Amino acid sequence: MRIAITLLLIVLMGTSHAQQPALRSALGGKPAVAATVDVAEERAKLETQLGETLRQREAELPGARETASADSVRAADRQRLLDHLAFLQGERIKRLDELGALQKAPPFTLASLPVVHAIGATPPYSALAVDALRDELAGVQDKVQALDSGLSARESEKQILVEQLRRADEALRLAADRLALTGNDGNGLVARWEHEQVELRRRTAEAELALLAIDIDKLKLQKSAFVVQAQEMQALVAKVLPAQRISEQDLKTLKERTTAAEEKLREETDKVRRRQSAHEKEQKELSASGPPTDGERLQRVNFLKQALIIEGNILEGLNGLQLLAQLRTDIWEKRYLGQASNDMLQQRQMLLSFNKIHQGLVSRKRLSLEQREASAVAIRDLETKVANLPPGSTEQQLAREEWALLQEQISVHERLESAASRLERQLSRWLADFNQNADGSLTGRAGALGDQLHETWRAFWQYELFAVEDVSDVDGRKVSVFYGITVGKSVGALLLFVVGYWLFSRLSHLLSKILVSRFGISNQLASVIRRWMMILLALGLIVFILNLARIPLTVFAFMGGALAIGVGFGTQTIIKNFISGIIILFERKIRVGDIIELGGMTGHVTAVDLRATTVRGFNGVEALVPNSSFLENQVVNWTYSNQQLRRELKVGVAYGSDSEATTQLLIKAACDHQKVLKTPAPEVYFEDFADSALLMVLIYWVELGPGTVARRVDSDLRHTIYRRLTEAGIAIPFPQRDVHLDWARPVPVIMMDGAS
Structure with missing residues (x-):
């Protein structure tokens, strides 16, 4: 029994090795169907194989579908493999017919091209016909390139199919080994089924590889024909090209x-x-x-x-x-x-x-x-x-x-x-x-x-930075026109704006001086008028330049959408101050020359710009205050509705002094000062009985202006009041304290001897 099994294995292995030529051919030997193969003979073999495959498909194992479910699945798998194998063999017959037709095709001649007849036999040749010939040549070259790509793809696919065929051979050897080791029982039937299935898969892989080999031969034959055609056409183009007109x-x-x-x-x-x-x-x-x-x-x-x-x-x-x-x-x-x-x-x-x-x-x-x-x-x-x-x-x-x-x-x-x-x-x-x-001389190259x-x-x-679309209504229809924004337009528009803005700035300064000198308008109002005039002129200048450069206003919609996200967060403070400046200029709550108090800083407003306001403090230091601070914080404007300012001056006199005489003395001192307003008249209030003095408060009004400093008026009044109180014998006390010592209990005194 063992000897019989060994002999069977040797026979199967010899059969497996006999099936290797197709694999060796695919790995680098001659192709499965060479271009020189007799197509008729090969076609007859394939028809015989196809007939055998069809008979095997029709003669499926008897009763397999009526037996167990596992056998039914195997029968269906076998039927599918036979169908696929029959399809591949039929395709090989079709491809062989195509290959035979290509082999029998007559060789290419230039006289078969209509475009060659259009060129003519004698120069000068028609440039239009020569260009048509070059188009034809470009088409042939494209076909050669496409065939090259197809061949590369087929070669890659061939390596995959060769590997599949190698694996199928290995699987067939293993199936043959398992079949040789089984008997005639149920295991032997299953092994025989598996061996047949593996053999069908190997035949299918071999058929796919053979079909691919026919495709490769056909592509090579087509490429060879087109290469010859391209070479002949290229030679003709080189001949007629210098003489074309x-x-x-x-x-x-x-x-x-x-x-x-x-x-x-x-x-x-x-x-x-x-x-x-x-x-x-x-x-x-x-x-x-x-x-x-x-x-x-x-x-x-x-x-x-x-x-x-x-x-x-x-x-x-x-x-x-x-x-x-x-x-x-x-x-x-x-x-x-x-x-x-x-x-x-x-x-x-x-x-x-x-x-x-x-x-x-x-x-x-x-x-x-x-x-x-x-x-x-x-x-x-x-x-x-x-x-x-x-x-x-x-x-x-x-x-x-x-x-x-x-x-x-x-x-x-x-x-x-x-x-x-x-x-x-x-x-x-x-x-x-x-x-x-081209002229290759030095002058020509220069x-x-x-x-x-x-x-x-x-x-x-003329480089186009971007294009904008302008939609207009023409005869009830929407017509879209695209305008390109080029570097030249952008630079020209920018230069025109700079020059125009400079001219308008000079004109606005001149107009501001005329308003002050001839029409008696205050400097503050003239400055506000100049600011608004510059804003309006700048807007008008922008519109004029855009129309002159044929840049539609819709460009700002594009710029707004493009820049809003990118620079919106970075410029939100600037935009906020800009809008606040426009509101301040429009409302005129803060004007040039006003005395304001904001955040512990007090001073004169010297300029109100679009982004910030300049405030000069009483110490001469100028501060640039963002315009948004005036809208977000509480601002004290000393000169908003009028320039009259109430001041208070506290004076303490000694107990026992005549309060009425002191009151009249303080009022007269205030009335005698030139900067103190007579209306409303100065007043004195007996405010309190303080610890060491009778506290009197002098209330008076001054009108703030370029020549009036409230602290200077306070200082002058203090000098005058001190002098007059001294002349009237009215004393200004200073704080006094009484210290009482209790001697009822003796205080011990310890003397320290420095020598000890």
């Missing part, structure tokens, strides 16, 4: 093509506009009937809103196609003029113009790609939404209509991207041709460098 007939033909293309684009544009007008009319009718209440009406409103946005994007794309068609004609005309002129400066200017147009086309293509990708994302979302909606519902129908509009938008953007790519590639070729034929620097400066000066 742009003729008037070329320009005429190009203009006829452009006119025909523009006519088709106008028809498409009119169709979209009619549909857009119908949607706008329906939207206005729905809006006029009030807010939507039912679900279907709300869905229709939302659809119309989205449809108008998509149709606007479609119209924008169609307008872009018209502009590109016109641009193509323009660059051909510029090239024709450059060809007819021998002026090197004009030719350099043409090259700089082509460079600028080329850069714009690159940006245009990138934008179209982004818009197309965004539309593709929206379409995927709509497809998911349509799949989840009830069939035949209104919402599903509207979603399908929106899906169709998005498909149209994607188609327009694809056309726009393709047109921009063709024009960009054409300009790239022209620029490369001109660079090859001129080119100068033109490049000049163009660089122009590009910087």
Whole structure:
């Protein structure tokens, strides 16, 4: 029994090793189906294998589905593997037919290309036909590149399939070992099932690898054909390129093509506009009937809103196609003029113009790609939404209509991207041709460098910082116009504002002096008028400069939105003080010349600006007080309604003095001072019987002004009162204290001897 098992294992291992050539071939030997293989013979073998596979699929183990559930699962798995194997074998037959057709295809000849006949046999050659030939060559080169990418992907996939086939071989050997170690009981039946399943998986992996090998051979054959075609076309281009010329007939033909293309684009544009007008009319009718209440009406409103946005994007794309068609004609005309002129400066200017147009086309293509990708994302979302909606519902129908509009938008953007790519590639070729034929002398290089620097400066000066949209109403329709804010506009507007503000500042100072000298207006009021005049003139100057530079006022909405978040927190204190300054100037609660007291500081207001107010203290030190402090804190304005200020002067006389005579003496001393107002008249109050004196209080009023210092008046009155009280014999006492000693209890005295 052991000898039989050993012999069986040897036979199975030999069979397994016999199945290795396909694996070795995939790992680096000849491909499974080489391009030189007899396709008919290989196809006959595959048809035989396919027939055998189909018979195996039909002749499934008898009664397997009616037995235990495990056998039923194995039978279903076997059926699935056989179906997949039959599909792969059928695909291999199809691919072999395609490979055979490629092998039998006639070789490429230049005479088979219509564009070659359009070039002509004798120079000068038509530049339009030569450009068409170069477009054809670029298409062939793109195909070669795509085939290279496809071959790289197939080679990577081949490594994966080779690894799968290696694992399948290992699994088949292990299954054969398990089958050899079992008998004819139930375990033997299971092992036989497993061996058959593993063998089918290995055959499937081998079929997938063989199919991939056919694909690789087919791609290599296609690439070889296209490489030969590209080489022959490249040789023809090198021959006709130096002798090409742009003729008037070329320009005429190009203009006829452009006119025909523009006519088709106008028809498409009119169709979209009619549909857009119908949607706008329906939207206005729905809006006029009030807010939507039912679900279907709300869905229709939302659809119309989205449809108008998509149709606007479609119209924008169609307008872009018209502009590109016109641009193509323009660059051909510029090239024709450059060809007819021998002026090197004009030719350099043409090259700089082509460079600028080329850069714009690159940006245009990138934008179209982004818009197309965004539309593709929206379409995927709509497809998911349509799949989840009830069939035949209104919402599903509207979603399908929106899906169709998005498909149209994607188609327009694809056309726009393709047109921009063709024009960009054409300009790239022209620029490369001109660079090859450029003047290599020192003078030519210097001129080119100068033109490049000049163009660089122009590009910087005309660099668009951002664009703003201005919406205007034209014949009842909203028309959007975009204005670009360039470096030149910004710098020019800033310089004009600085010069204008300086002139207005000089004029406002002159007007302020005229108001004071001729019209008798106070300096304080003249300063306020000047401030307000400067604010109004600055606003008017800003509006004038913006209109002069064609910068719409909507730019401030953009700037406000962009700067509010970034610098809002950093400038909140400045803005708060600025608004507070405007309120102070408008209310005039604090004016220049007022004497105020704020936070322990007292002094004259010397200037009220938009951000801070200048206060000069009585000690001569000036303080800049933020305007918000005047609104947030309690402010004492000594001269708000009038400049009269009440002062108090306390005087104590000795007990026993004549209080009436003291009162008259104090009143007369106050009345004799020039700065003390007669109205209201000075008054004296007998305020209190103090500890050491009779306390009298002198109340008097002074009018504050440039020449009046309240503390100086207080000092003068104290000198006068002291002198007159002394002359009248009225004493001003000083505090006295009596000290009483109690001698009833003796106080001990201790003498300390310094020597001890």
